Amino acid sequence: MKDANNLPQRVVLVGGTSAIALATVHRWLDRRADLEVVLAARPSPARAAAADALRHAGARVTEADLDLAGADTAREQLGAVFAGGDDIDVVLVAAGVLGDQEAAWQDVDVALLLGQVNYTGAVLAGVLAAQRLRGQGHGALVLLSSVAGERVRRSNFAYGASKAGADAFYLGLAEAVRDYGVQVMVVRPGFVRTPMTHGLSEAPLAQDPSQVAAAIIDGLAAHQRIVWSPAAMRWVMSALRHVPYPVFRRLPI
Amino acid sequence: MDTLTRVPTQQQAAREPRHVALSGWGRTAPSVSEVDPVTTDARIAERVRDAGPRGVLARGLGRSYGDAAQNGGGVVLDMTRRRAVLSVDPTTGVVEAEAGVSIDQLIRELLPHGWFVPVTPGTRQVTVGGAIASDVHGKNHHTHGSFGHHVEALTLLTADGSVRRLGPDDPLFWATVGGMGLTGVILRAAIKMTRVETSTVLVDTWRCPDLDSVLAEMADDDRYDYSVAWIDSLARGASLGRSVLTRGRFATVDELPAGRRDQPLAFSSRTLVTAPPIVPGGLLNRWSVAAFNEVWYRKAPKRRQGEPQSVGTFFHPLDGVAEWNRIYGPRGLLQYQVLVPLDASDIIREVAETFSSNGLSSFLSVLKKMGPGNPGHLSFPRPGWTLALDVPAGDPAVGRLLDRLDESVIAAGGRSYFAKDARMRPETAHAMYPRLAEWNGVRGDVDPDGVFMSDLARRLQL
Numbered sequence: 001m002k003d004a005n006n007l008p009q010r011v012v013l014v015g016g017t018s019a020i021a022l023a024t025v026h027r028w029l030d031r032r033a034d035l036e037v038v039l040a041a042r043p044s045p046a047r048a049a050a051a052d053a054l055r056h057a058g059a060r061v062t063e064a065d066l067d068l069a070g071a072d073t074a075r076e077q078l079g080a081v082f083a084g085g086d087d088i089d090v091v092l093v094a095a096g097v098l099g100d101q102e103a104a105w106q107d108v109d110v111a112l113l114l115g116q117v118n119y120t121g122a123v124l125a126g127v128l129a130a131q132r133l134r135g136q137g138h139g140a141l142v143l144l145s146s147v148a149g150e151r152v153r154r155s156n157f158a159y160g161a162s163k164a165g166a167d168a169f170y171l172g173l174a175e176a177v178r179d180y181g182v183q184v185m186v187v188r189p190g191f192v193r194t195p196m197t198h199g200l201s202e203a204p205l206a207q208d209p210s211q212v213a214a215a216i217i218d219g220l221a222a223h224q225r226i227v228w229s230p231a232a233m234r235w236v237m238s239a240l241r242h243v244p245y246p247v248f249r250r251l252p253i
Numbered sequence: 254m255d256t257l258t259r260v261p262t263q264q265q266a267a268r269e270p271r272h273v274a275l276s277g278w279g280r281t282a283p284s285v286s287e288v289d290p291v292t293t294d295a296r297i298a299e300r301v302r303d304a305g306p307r308g309v310l311a312r313g314l315g316r317s318y319g320d321a322a323q324n325g326g327g328v329v330l331d332m333t334r335r336r337a338v339l340s341v342d343p344t345t346g347v348v349e350a351e352a353g354v355s356i357d358q359l360i361r362e363l364l365p366h367g368w369f370v371p372v373t374p375g376t377r378q379v380t381v382g383g384a385i386a387s388d389v390h391g392k393n394h395h396t397h398g399s400f401g402h403h404v405e406a407l408t409l410l411t412a413d414g415s416v417r418r419l420g421p422d423d424p425l426f427w428a429t430v431g432g433m434g435l436t437g438v439i440l441r442a443a444i445k446m447t448r449v450e451t452s453t454v455l456v457d458t459w460r461c462p463d464l465d466s467v468l469a470e471m472a473d474d475d476r477y478d479y480s481v482a483w484i485d486s487l488a489r490g491a492s493l494g495r496s497v498l499t500r501g502r503f504a505t506v507d508e509l510p511a512g513r514r515d516q517p518l519a520f521s522s523r524t525l526v527t528a529p530p531i532v533p534g535g536l537l538n539r540w541s542v543a544a545f546n547e548v549w550y551r552k553a554p555k556r557r558q559g560e561p562q563s564v565g566t567f568f569h570p571l572d573g574v575a576e577w578n579r580i581y582g583p584r585g586l587l588q589y590q591v592l593v594p595l596d597a598s599d600i601i602r603e604v605a606e607t608f609s610s611n612g613l614s615s616f617l618s619v620l621k622k623m624g625p626g627n628p629g630h631l632s633f634p635r636p637g638w639t640l641a642l643d644v645p646a647g648d649p650a651v652g653r654l655l656d657r658l659d660e661s662v663i664a665a666g667g668r669s670y671f672a673k674d675a676r677m678r679p680e681t682a683h684a685m686y687p688r689l690a691e692w693n694g695v696r697g698d699v700d701p702d703g704v705f706m707s708d709l710a711r712r713l714q715l
């Protein structure tokens with residue numbers, strides 16, 4: 001059960017190696033070094049390292065295996081994550097793959113994988129998490145979406161489309177569960193310097209994971225539906241959405 | 254969040270269980286549960302026997318500040334429809350009241366007959382069930398103890414749906430007094446009221462320029478039935494802990510001003526105003542509160558004796574403004590109430606200093622010297638000093654400061670009050686209540702499956 005200062009006691013990270021999700025948890029730990037964290041991710045040195053860092057910061061950490069690439073396995077694995085244990089205060093759905101964007105519209109396997117992890121995986125996690133939180137009568141479900149889904153563009157539309165689908169699903173889910181005490185929030189960060197974007201050229205308004213983490217925590221406290229990070233992204237995207245396509249096509253984004 | 258959902262019609266809404274977001278007086282961390290406005294014992298027994306995996310909990314008027322009267326995902330029994338005063342013994346003053354009867358109702362119905370509640374918290378809007386479950390204390394704790402001292406017997410419905418009458422010789426009685434609703438549903442109780450000749454309190458007021466002087470003044474508290482000090486939490490330096498100490502006792506008819514003698518027991522329980530329903534955050538800040546506290550301290554007399562005050566003015570000044578908790582805005586408020594042994598007043602100073610030096614704007618904080626405790630395993634009061642401060646919720650920096658203060662309080666053998674808490678850590682609570690394991694033994698005997706559950710119990714792993 002979260003406390004009056006919005007500090008959670010138990011959180012689940014779907015995509016437990018996400019830099020943004022981990023930065024969020026570390027920020028909570030800075031406020032109170034007392035938190036139970038479930039890291040659901042593929043077993044990897046990165047997951048082990050993340051778990052160690054969290055333990056070092058005072059968290060009690062459980063690692064759970066999760067591979068969103070196969071829906072049947074993922075369903076079973078997520079079922080286990082959301083069964084039992086103390087109440088879950090926050091579920092951060094942060095699993096995502098960027099992939100090779102040129103392959104993603106030419107190679108069926110790559111295209112399907114993006115949809116599988118970014119969309120189907122998010123839907124799976126959303127449905128199962130919402131069910132659990134609804135049973136508790138409280139809790140928050142956060143989707144790490146992306147501004148890429150706001151208006152898809154040539155350079156990363158496969159990624160953007162999968163994020164757009166998940167984003168829409170969560171916005172609707174938010175309405176469906178709000179009467180049951182469940183808060184669903186969609187986070188749309190712009191360019192974030194993370195291992196996922198390593199090597200890409202930085203877009204304007206580039207930020208560190210800790211900035212997004214701060215926006216997530218503030219957004220939860222303020223009961224927001226949608227959080228843009230940085231906040232100015234909201235206006236940038238609102239303008240971009242209305243730029244005529246011939247112009248949009250030529251923008252260096 | 255505190256909107257009602259799925260309300261078909263007004264009338265149905267009043268009688269049928271429905272999903273509602275509940276929070277405490279502090280309006281923080283709400284949760285949704287199925288709220289059943291129960292009326293009969295049979296219905297309560299049925300709801301307890303059929304409790305689902307999230308359990309069941311009784312709720313009174315929701316005046317605890319945090320999550321004590323919430324049970325997210327489970328069933329909450331709204332007890333406030335059970336408000337019959339079943340019998341009054343006019344010679345002993347023992348009243349048998351249903352658990353949903355409020356302190357306000359007891360005063361309204363019985364004060365005209367010369368009986369006052371033995372203990373009243375700072376608001377009249379609490380139920381008998383809530384007063385027992387939190388074992389509440391008032392301004393007369395040093396002379397008369399807490400609410401549980403005056404309960405001669407209580408009727409408890411336990412997890413198996415059976416009903417038992419318990420007296421103070423039963424361990425389950427003391428597990429229930431202060432037990433935060435976690436041993437069962439209190440259905441009724443016999444409470445011994447206090448004889449009074451009038452409804453007027455004669456009040457002595459002392460303005461104390463700093464903490465030492467107010468602590469010293471309270472040395473002779475025993476001369477008064479009622480005593481409490483209001484502290485200006487923003488005063489710093491040499492003025493740290495400056496306070497207005499008010500102490501009093503009920504007047505006899507002879508002591509009343511001539512005009513009041515023909516109606517010595519008159520009582521009115523109106524609220525004067527209601528706070529607006531929507532208030533932006535940040536209205537309360539260190540400057541507005543400092544200005545308020547300054548005026549309030551200056552207007553208090555340096556020394557005044559025997560001033561006649563009404564019950565409402567003396568005991569429940571905040572009840573004059575209905576829903577004043579809303580002035581803290583959407584993020585709500587929390588109250589930090591601690592108690593430390595008499596020889597640990599340095600901790601009271603540390604708390605006061607932490608609040609004032611960090612500019613934590615607590616309106617009128619309350620300091621009181623407490624008397625002996627009772628056998629209640631989780632009952633809050635003990636001999637010592639208790640200090641209660643309100644602060645806006647939702648500020649992580651405040652959270653950190655309070656966590657640090659908790660450590661000093663624990664080191665001094667002190668504790669925080671469950672009825673106010675919304676932010677303690679489980680380990681903190683366990684260190685502050687060393688009899689928790691013993692209490693859990695008694696509770697486990699009558700509720701082995703943990704049917705009675707609350708958000709507070711989940712958060713603090715009680």
Ligand SMILES: Cc1cc2nc3c(=O)[nH]c(=O)nc-3n(C[C@H](O)[C@H](O)[C@H](O)COP(=O)(O)OP(=O)(O)OC[C@H]3O[C@@H](n4cnc5c(N)ncnc54)[C@H](O)[C@@H]3O)c2cc1C
Binds near residue numbers: 313374380438707
């Ligand atoms: C302005 C203000 C001033 C206050 N001043 C004081 C004070 O001076 N001293 C003090 O001690 N407290 C004080 N309090 C706290 C208050 O007295 C307690 O929180 C009290 O328990 C509230 O009673 P309630 O009926 O609102 O109970 P709720 O808040 O609804 O419930 C409190 C607890 O009682 C349990 N409970 C309620 N009814 C039953 C029942 N029938 N059977 C079993 N369990 C039950 C609940 O499960 C919960 O754990 C104050 C609160 C406010 C808002």
